[in-house]
Amino acid sequence: MRFEGTDSYVATDDLTIAVNAAVTLERPLLVKGEPGTGKTELARQVAAGLGLRMLEWNIKSTTKAQQGLYEYDAVSRLRDSQLGDERVNDVRNYIRKGKLWQAFEADQKVVLLIDEIDKADIEFPNDLLQELDKMEFHVYETGETITARQRPIVIITSNNEKELPDAFLRRCFFHYIRFPDADTLRQIVEVHHPGIKEALLTTALTQFYELREQTGLKKKPSTSEVLDWLKLLLAEDMTPEDLKRDGVNALPKLHGALLKNEQDVHLFERLAFMARRERR
Structure with missing residues (x-):
């Protein structure tokens, strides 16, 4: 499984080397560069070039790492219990799967884009260390552990708005997209x-x-x-x-x-x- 670029995306030699190195090492590819240099588009083209499905997690300033795993809707469960809805007997009915969960449970390898990670709180990258490293997480409400069936290709973009923690950087393969000549x-x-x-x-x-x-x-x-x-x-x-x-x-x-x-x-x-x- 090697990325060689696509007809609609001009990938330089150093960029294709970085993508394939991250795939080989099974580590997230952290891509930095000026806004507008094709960082987000890279993930789409990697998915297209390798024939894989892509999942996109767009990060905002209010995004929490937990949202990438799952969210438990306790308010809806309380309301349903007051209405006597039988759905309350199964807590799984109130768990919304995040993008990481979707990537982990996919039957085939997917490309997971975590876009503009530097927009989130400084603790956001640290909160994902365990999940991105071991490719598993625990669901406390159900007591189950979700483990990736196929390790996804993770591409993380950053516009350098803030520094990322060293512990997070150590787990990534890094590439800076220089402005093209x-x-x-x-x-x-x-x-x-x-x-x-x-x-x-x-x-x-x-x-x-x-x-x-x-x-x-x-x-x-x-x-x-x-x-x-x-x-x-x-x-x-x-x-x-x-x-x-x-x-x-x-x-x-x-x-x-x-x-x-x-x-x-x-x-x-x-x-x-x-x-x-x-x-x-």
Whole structure:
């Protein structure tokens, strides 16, 4: 079972090595990188490339580790007991299985995505150490132990919003998705916008990388944002000449697809203002 990428996802050599190493070691793959560099999409493509079902657990700031195992609905059981419902005699009727439980009980190996783990409380990763390490957990309400029938391929993403505990990191295989170089980005663009004219692509990517390298930029545009930008350029049937900028107009065309906060827009407006002053 080896991941070699898919037709719809350009996986670099170091990324495929990381995925296959995690599969071989049977350890979670912890993937970090800038937002928009394809971390979440990686899990979907690993599942597609290996022909496996994928389960997705999206983490929020309020998510607790227990929710990934199961939740016991004591309120519903109390209400049913007051109504004389016979379902109350079996506590299993009030246990909702979490994504880890679903992955553990699957008859075939699955890909389990734990997306944006750094959004949760700092104790969240530590609360999953035992379950991810031993691939089992105890259900106190029923007294049973749930053990994985097939060890799932676990992919965990993080945007580096907070540091993860050392004990958790030690149990993972780590990979950082670097922002793609120009050649790799061209391959990614070809997957999403096949047949785009070379002159337009060259001009657009030149502007894009110049924008990313601008000193003082608060949020650099990512892969997903340049793909959105190119989609707009194609929809507007723009030419390389339409994209030409001078110092007077520093903002790129349709810049709302690339710049996501007012500080960065103001930065380029100031650059344009300074360029106009120098021309006088």
